[in-house]
Amino acid sequence: MMEKEKSGRKTDAEVMIGNYAIARGLVEAGIELAAAYPGTPSSEILPGIVEFKKREKMNIHTEWSVNERCAMEVAFGAALSGHKAVCMMKQVGLNVALPSFLHGRKKKMEGSLVIVSCDDPGPQSSQTEQDTRLLALLFGIPVYDPASPAEAADLAYYAVQYSFEHKVPVIIRPTHRVSHAREVIPLYPIGGRKVTLQEGVQKQQTAVSSQPSASIIDNRSSIIDETGSSPDASRLTAFGVVASGMSYSIAADVLAELGLANTVPVYKVVQLSVPIIDNRSSIIDDRETGSSPDASRLTPHALRSFIDSVDKVLVLEETDIVIEALTGDSKKIFGRRNGYVPGAGELTYDVIRDIIANVVNETKTAKVESVSDRAIEEALKGVHVQPRPPKLCAGCPHRASFYAMRRAFPDAIFPGDIGCYTLGISMGAVDTCLDMGGSVNLAAGFSDAFVQDGNLVPIIASIGDSTFFHAGLAALYDAVKKQKGFILVIMDNGTTAMTGMQPTPQTGITVDGTYTRTARIEDVVTGLGVEFLRILDPYDIPVMISTIREAYTYLNNQPSAISDQKSVSIIDNRSSIIDETGSSPHASSLTPNGPSGYEPSASNADNRSSIIEDRATSDSPRTSHLVPSFGGPAVIIARRGCILNSKLKPEDICDVGSIEKNCIGCKKCITEFECPALVFDEETKRVVIDDGLCVQCGMCLYACPKQEKGKKLQKQYGKGTTKKKAK
Amino acid sequence: MKLEILCAGIGGRGVLLASTILIEAAIAAGLKASASDEYGMSQRGGSVVSLVKIGDFKSPLIGRENAGILLSFEESEFYRNLTFLKRDGRVIVNTHKDALPGEVERLLKERNIRAYLVDGDGIAKQKGMIKASNIAILGYFSSLRIAPYSYENIKQTIVEKTKGKFLEKNLEIFEAGFRQAEGRDQ
Numbered sequence: 001m002m003e004k005e006k007s008g009r010k011t012d013a014e015v016m017i018g019n020y021a022i023a024r025g026l027v028e029a030g031i032e033l034a035a036a037y038p039g040t041p042s043s044e045i046l047p048g049i050v051e052f053k054k055r056e057k058m059n060i061h062t063e064w065s066v067n068e069r070c071a072m073e074v075a076f077g078a079a080l081s082g083h084k085a086v087c088m089m090k091q092v093g094l095n096v097a098l099p100s101f102l103h104g105r106k107k108k109m110e111g112s113l114v115i116v117s118c119d120d121p122g123p124q125s126s127q128t129e130q131d132t133r134l135l136a137l138l139f140g141i142p143v144y145d146p147a148s149p150a151e152a153a154d155l156a157y158y159a160v161q162y163s164f165e166h167k168v169p170v171i172i173r174p175t176h177r178v179s180h181a182r183e184v185i186p187l188y189p190i191g192g193r194k195v196t197l198q199e200g201v202q203k204q205q206t207a208v209s210s211q212p213s214a215s216i217i218d219n220r221s222s223i224i225d226e227t228g229s230s231p232d233a234s235r236l237t238a239f240g241v242v243a244s245g246m247s248y249s250i251a252a253d254v255l256a257e258l259g260l261a262n263t264v265p266v267y268k269v270v271q272l273s274v275p276i277i278d279n280r281s282s283i284i285d286d287r288e289t290g291s292s293p294d295a296s297r298l299t300p301h302a303l304r305s306f307i308d309s310v311d312k313v314l315v316l317e318e319t320d321i322v323i324e325a326l327t328g329d330s331k332k333i334f335g336r337r338n339g340y341v342p343g344a345g346e347l348t349y350d351v352i353r354d355i356i357a358n359v360v361n362e363t364k365t366a367k368v369e370s371v372s373d374r375a376i377e378e379a380l381k382g383v384h385v386q387p388r389p390p391k392l393c394a395g396c397p398h399r400a401s402f403y404a405m406r407r408a409f410p411d412a413i414f415p416g417d418i419g420c421y422t423l424g425i426s427m428g429a430v431d432t433c434l435d436m437g438g439s440v441n442l443a444a445g446f447s448d449a450f451v452q453d454g455n456l457v458p459i460i461a462s463i464g465d466s467t468f469f470h471a472g473l474a475a476l477y478d479a480v481k482k483q484k485g486f487i488l489v490i491m492d493n494g495t496t497a498m499t500g501m502q503p504t505p506q507t508g509i510t511v512d513g514t515y516t517r518t519a520r521i522e523d524v525v526t527g528l529g530v531e532f533l534r535i536l537d538p539y540d541i542p543v544m545i546s547t548i549r550e551a552y553t554y555l556n557n558q559p560s561a562i563s564d565q566k567s568v569s570i571i572d573n574r575s576s577i578i579d580e581t582g583s584s585p586h587a588s589s590l591t592p593n594g595p596s597g598y599e600p601s602a603s604n605a606d607n608r609s610s611i612i613e614d615r616a617t618s619d620s621p622r623t624s625h626l627v628p629s630f631g632g633p634a635v636i637i638a639r640r641g642c643i644l645n646s647k648l649k650p651e652d653i654c655d656v657g658s659i660e661k662n663c664i665g666c667k668k669c670i671t672e673f674e675c676p677a678l679v680f681d682e683e684t685k686r687v688v689i690d691d692g693l694c695v696q697c698g699m700c701l702y703a704c705p706k707q708e709k710g711k712k713l714q715k716q717y718g719k720g721t722t723k724k725k726a727k
Numbered sequence: 728m729k730l731e732i733l734c735a736g737i738g739g740r741g742v743l744l745a746s747t748i749l750i751e752a753a754i755a756a757g758l759k760a761s762a763s764d765e766y767g768m769s770q771r772g773g774s775v776v777s778l779v780k781i782g783d784f785k786s787p788l789i790g791r792e793n794a795g796i797l798l799s800f801e802e803s804e805f806y807r808n809l810t811f812l813k814r815d816g817r818v819i820v821n822t823h824k825d826a827l828p829g830e831v832e833r834l835l836k837e838r839n840i841r842a843y844l845v846d847g848d849g850i851a852k853q854k855g856m857i858k859a860s861n862i863a864i865l866g867y868f869s870s871l872r873i874a875p876y877s878y879e880n881i882k883q884t885i886v887e888k889t890k891g892k893f894l895e896k897n898l899e900i901f902e903a904g905f906r907q908a909e910g911r912d913q
């Protein structure tokens with residue numbers, strides 16, 4: 001869509017999501033390096049940078065890093081040497097990147113460093129809703145909180161320039177509603193964007209002009225008008241709002257809906273930065289003289305005078321107490337500390353409308369009646385609504401793995417990890433979900449605790465392929481060195497599925513779509529010293545169950561401790577392992593063979609067991625002569641491509657019609673197997689297959705007691721997965 | 728003008744494409760438009776909601792009983808999102824049924840909400856592309872002529888936004904959805 005530009009250098013505009021808008025702003029600002037690890041809601045920024053650099057024929061180095069710390073330090077290295085660098089991650093990823101951040105902020109940069117850390121209020125797809133702004137303030141780094149995709153593009157551009165001019169790292173903190181909202185973003189030529197911060201009291205919404213397309217341009221020029229100055233700040237009103245980010249945008253819409261847009265002034269906060277060095281000394285002074293530190297000194301002057309100009313202030317911000325804490329003036333403020341704003345969860349439209357209605361009524365600014373009755377909920381009470389909790393996709397290889405894990409040892413402890421496969425929690429095959437790589441370390445900790453208590457329980461940890469590279473390597477090596485007794489299932493679907501199919505190191509594919517060296521998981525695992533390693537296709541559920549049991553037998557036959565004498569010979573042993581395993585895999589992994597380096601190895605649905613590769617070295621005569629094997633975790637690589645990435649081969653497709661035909665209504669396939677393509681028809685009391693979702697993988701046949709496959713499994717491994725868990 | 732539309736359906740069935748067509752058509756008509764999507768953790772088969780706001784709004788989010796139009800590409804998702812629909816609003820439900828449950832019919836009547844039941848799956852299946860039922864619903868929606876939308880500008884946007892081999896099928900299904908609406912009992 002071309003738009004004629006009156007005065008500026010804007011050439012074009014198009015609809016895009018907030019993350020692409022950020023990418024556009026960064027590219028226009030002339031960045032030279034961008035590194036990221038995918039994580040919702042940040043994952044689309046780097047692909048956006050790749051797209052715009054190609055369009056603009058820019059020389060920008062772009063890479064998916066193996067984790068956020070690598071991304072941050074690579075970008076920091078480039079910044080130290082004079083380049084404009086950015087790194088992107090989700091909010092919990094910033095924790096992974098922090099070691100360099102804490103010290104790095106003081107290093108003299110020749111270039112610029114912008115960190116984009118996307119927050120997830122709610123949280124919608126994270127473990128916590130931690131607020132990036134808190135860390136930014138802790139380290140005294142400026143942080144920008146965009147209120148819309150268009151503003152995010154402007155702030156991204158501005159942040160690069162600010163960082164370059166002032167030689168300090170800068171953080172942009174969009175929330176997921178900004179990252180994933182879509183609107184028209186004006187495109188400027190490289191270096192041609194004009195940005196002024198929209199901080200301060202905002203003008204009321206103007207009526208839509210008769211020529212609506214002009215209103216987009218009007219809005220933009222008003223950005224410049226409003227800068228810095230706070231026109232309404234001088235008059236004393238009863239009640240005002242201070243808001244930042246998406247909460248500002250929602251508050252503006254709510255006030256317009258309630259007819260209060262001209263009654264209640266709103267101060268928008270875009271940038272937060274605390275000059276810690278100066279202020280800290282004065283705080284210490286205060287402490288020494290016995291008075292409490294004056295937090296109001298930390299508030300920017302314009303914000304301070306706005307707060308002074310009203311009797312009461314409502315502070316709306318996501319997700320923690322930051323602006324509210326900086327303002328310090330607790331008597332004046334409606335916020336989280338006095339319970340007017342919820343202490344956790346997203347500030348949705350309805351939440352903000354309720355808060356504003358409540359405060360407006362309480363301050364007698366206006367009278368707002370509550371709109372909602374419960375009539376709709378009452379009317380829907382008797383209506384059947386198909387439940388749709390988050391589930392692994394139909395045909396997902398993870399489901400088969402989890403099912404096999406539960407069938408092998410229903411009473412096991414299952415430490416889980418971060419990815420699609422966290423959803424295994426509802427199948428009872430994920431007991432913990434802490435952080436990236438946490439499954440391996442927790443399993444090691446459980447192992448120690450159970451050994452101490454003399455209470456041996458199978459421990460079966462799971463981790464995805466991308467997560468294994470991200471945070472599993474050091475953890476697994478540690479467990480090997482200390483001979484921890486657990487089974488680790490590496491669920492290798494050849495991609496980073498949850499965040500949108502970003503390539504893993506194993507594929508050798510870069511973010512640009514070119515090929516580089518591959519790193520095979522089995523090479524890494526054997527390189528770390530793991531002795532029990534099996535690679536299998538999780539679709540072969542019987543083989544996976546028997547392999548897990550075999551792994552447990554292996555663990556129980558290990559010596560629980562190694563004497564000094566033995567540990568000397570371990571060194572010999574290790575070198576011999578390298579000799580033995582270095583042969584075939586290394587040769588192929590060094591060639592840039594691209595995606596063929598990752599190949600789901602199943603070829604025949606009925607003969608899948610043939611694909612098991614026995615890579616264990618413990619039973620080879622040479623090693624057993626040297627020392628008894630030195631124990632440590634047993635690793636199973638469950639390898640099959642993500643169902644969204646690769647269609648089933650014709651020979652893998654099964655006739656699943658008998659699931660419907662022979663159904664006795666026992667619901668085992670629904671309660672234990674949880675495939676979204678299986679729906680229980682309440683009228684006929686039988687299972688129905690949803691043809692739109694079913695991929696005919698046939699894995700449900702193992703969960704059905706009326707099928708040959710299910711019967712066989714039942715005979716061998718007992719009735720199902722629902723045995724009571726002993727904890 | 729201001730218009731808030733909630734599109735609801737399940738993953739893999741074109742909810743986001745429908746909302747893309749709606750905002751692009753509004754922008755082509757010279758209006759400000761934004762969208763916000765919620766698709767949770769499931770990749771396929773989970774609930775998907777896309778909020779479309781046309782006009783002078785700052786945020787892309789929709790509050791309870793604020794949406795003027797609810798486009799439900801699947802029946803259960805209609806019930807799940809009914810709280811967003813305002814009095815006097817309109818809803819299109821993709822269902823093969825002829826009537827909604829009595830309680831719901833009464834509620835809609837009492838709130839002066841007009842509901843249109845359309846077998847979008849049936850229309851799309853007949854044309855050999857069940858996954859394009861979203862386009863059939865858009866065809867039906869275009870017949871309501873709710874500003875800024877018309878048969879012409881939605882069709883034009885589909886032409887611009889869908890790729891080569893699907894375009895012909897999409898237009899056929901769009902047309903069929905539109906014609907079904909024209910023939911409906913008034």
